Amino acid sequence: MSYGKIDASEVEGSYWDPDSVMEYCFPAGLINEPAKYHEGLNPPGGLSAADKEWVRKFFPALAPKVPVLQPFQSVPLSLVPGEQADFSPLPQASRKYEIGTFGTSDTVMVLFEEVDGELRFVAGDDDGGENRNAHLSAKLFQNRRYVVRVRLYWSGESGQTAIMHW
Structure with missing residues (x-):
């Protein structure tokens, strides 16, 4: 050779x-x-x-229209390793919210606030391949725009994962 x-x-x-x-x-x-x-x-x-x-x-850049992440509604994710998905949670009130992934997968999840057209980091969690899911807890403010980004590094046994906020 x-x-x-x-x-x-x-x-x-x-x-x-x-x-x-x-x-x-x-x-x-x-x-x-x-x-x-x-x-x-x-x-x-x-x-x-x-x-x-x-x-x-x-x-x-973000897609022109990021899908809204409704409270208490699980959204299935069909991602391949390395792929990411963006969602926009719309806070109904200014309070602390929980955002999490579910399923057997290795994900990183980051929450941004959009300020003057730019995304600013608010919180993030990398489940690090541990036997748990990515989870964030952060105060969100009504009438502000947020983006949650989930990136899949490895899909587990079923390859299924989902995201939800409450």
């Missing part, structure tokens, strides 16, 4: 981005080419245009 160079058509990647948040500072003398970096490289920090493009590719 021989191992050769992987053909460029089989690789998904990007060109070197000296402005990327993933780039480190380098002192003078460590970079030979391109010549403009002979005196060192000091990335500006933050996300470059290429970083933002990759983020949009790997973390797509």
